[in-house]
Amino acid sequence: MSQTYVDSYYSRTLADDHRRPALEGEAQADICIIGGGMAGLATALGLAERGITNVVVLEEKQVGFGASGRNGGFVSPGYSRAPAALIDKVGTENAKALYGLTVEAMDIIRRRIEQYEMPCGPLVPGKLNISWFDRPKELKRNIAFMNETFGTELEFWPRAKIRELYLSKRYYDAIYNPNSFHFHSLNFTRGTAAAAEKLGVRIYENSAVKSLDLKGEVKRIATAKGVVKANQVVFCTSGYMGWILPRLRLSILPIGTYVMLTEPLGDRLKTAMRGHHAVADNRFAPDYYRALPDTRILWGGRISAVTQPKNLEALMLGDMLKVYPQLAGTKVEVAWPGTMGYTTHKMPLIGKLEPGVWVNTCFGGHGMCSTTAGGETVAKAIAQGDDTYRLFEPFGLTMAGGPLGPLAAQTVYWYWQLRDLMKR
Incomplete structure (x- = not known):
């Protein structure tokens, strides 16, 4: 069939x-x-x-x-293993070479999209990794390490800037990667x-x-x-x-993860999100999301290795409302599972x-x-x-x-x- x-x-x-x-x-x-x-x-x-x-x-x-x-449709360099852990395992030079392969891949992806006229746009630039914890010095150290060791161009965004764009009391400061983007995967x-x-x-x-x-x-x-x-x-x-x-x-x-799509929010979207970057937080199992051009929100998160939640739409909506309670009353159009392969x-x-x-x-x-x-x-x-x-x-x-x-x-x-x- x-x-x-x-x-x-x-x-x-x-x-x-x-x-x-x-x-x-x-x-x-x-x-x-x-x-x-x-x-x-x-x-x-x-x-x-x-x-x-x-x-x-x-x-x-x-x-x-x-x-x-x-x-989630996020395109960014690196692997699931943290860069510092890469160095611990294979040394600085090999870690830089491994990370560099993904930097080169970003250029290849952009080239192929243009060369083969792939209808996967718009390519919306920028990814934010927003902290749930009040630890700006830790973020700044991480930025300095990545920029000096791997040649990245990461930026520190203070909480005042973050809370102007993403209106949540859960959030503090963030790391911004201008070279990442999101698209229709x-x-x-x-x-x-x-x-x-x-x-x-x-x-x-x-x-x-x-x-x-x-x-x-x-x-x-x-x-x-x-x-x-x-x-x-x-x-x-x-x-x-x-x-x-x-x-x-x-x-x-095999690890399960989950994503939902909200209804179009219209002007209500601006009560929560005024930025259009790819967003993830820095917890072990983070929320990750992005606002779509039609004012819907694509929201992902949670992992499960044993069973799939039965009330998936309600769970995912609840996760979003923990971050953005001002969006209470939002309807979910669809939610779906997926399976990733981990080592x-x-x-x-x-x-x-x-x-x-x-x-x-x-x-x-x-x-x-x-x-x-x-x-x-x-x-x-x-x-x-x-x-x-x-x-x-x-x-x-x-x-x-x-x-x-x-x-x-x-x-x-x-x-x-x-x-x-x-x-x-």
Whole structure:
């Protein structure tokens, strides 16, 4: 059965509704990419731009069906693992190189949007990380560290400025990144798919992988009605991966997160928000949101590793009203869940698992930019023999807890929620 997108702001505002066929019969390819989200499509487009176009992408449902088409739409450099923690693990120079890959990816994303005329705008500049805690010196130290070490251009915005733009008593000072932006993530994902197809990549939807044979020079990837024979395979499945490759699946912790869309607020929006930046706070599990051009609010937050909330709309609305009580009475148009793939080290899995088998997955809630960095890294390795992927070798496969992993993650989330409460 053909699978449609979950009901969301993004699926309601698609630039096109083009469907792609399921794989039937045998297909020969140089590269088979499993997973048609941003990571897989960025890899496919990166290969095609380097002249490798005999590429097949297999997507279980629709391109961008998972986290790539359900998120907050924030595009910013970095990974889920904090930059200071990167340095602790790999040293300053390698940490700067890893972070630099995502800075380069920002330029690649902007270039592709323009070059391939992707209808994912407007690209609204700027991201604010607003503090729930009265600790301006801590924010200033962080800004100085990032600007001096990683060459960023972060700015300190005092609480007076913040509370003029975002009228909440919850907020204090903020870190502003002028180089980040937000956009329509599902239209960007679909635009990336269309760009890859124009260069010769074949994409098949509703084509879940049922079995694998990765031995030998030619790999065999079977779906319900077809088979791909390829010289190399790239896994890009993240939190939606099944058990077709258990050693990879055991390194992935699927984490649920949630987003809602309010009704248009008209002039009421200005009683709460007068800025149009991407906004997140600095708690362990933050709220993240943005005002849309039509005065609706896209509001995300919460994580769950065990069960999905049943009263999702009410919970998400309650989170927003804790920050902006003046918006009481606002109606929710739609709320939706999504699943992210996390690793225990909070870095993506990027690199070679064995000869001819690659991975580019698990971006853990920070993927709209870093998926492109991963796609470029793998594409350069395959097409040009580049060894940049070795920067990610310290962050390889690690056991994510097996069947008890979700329960452990949920316990950690509750612990950090308590820590956030104690910090206030």
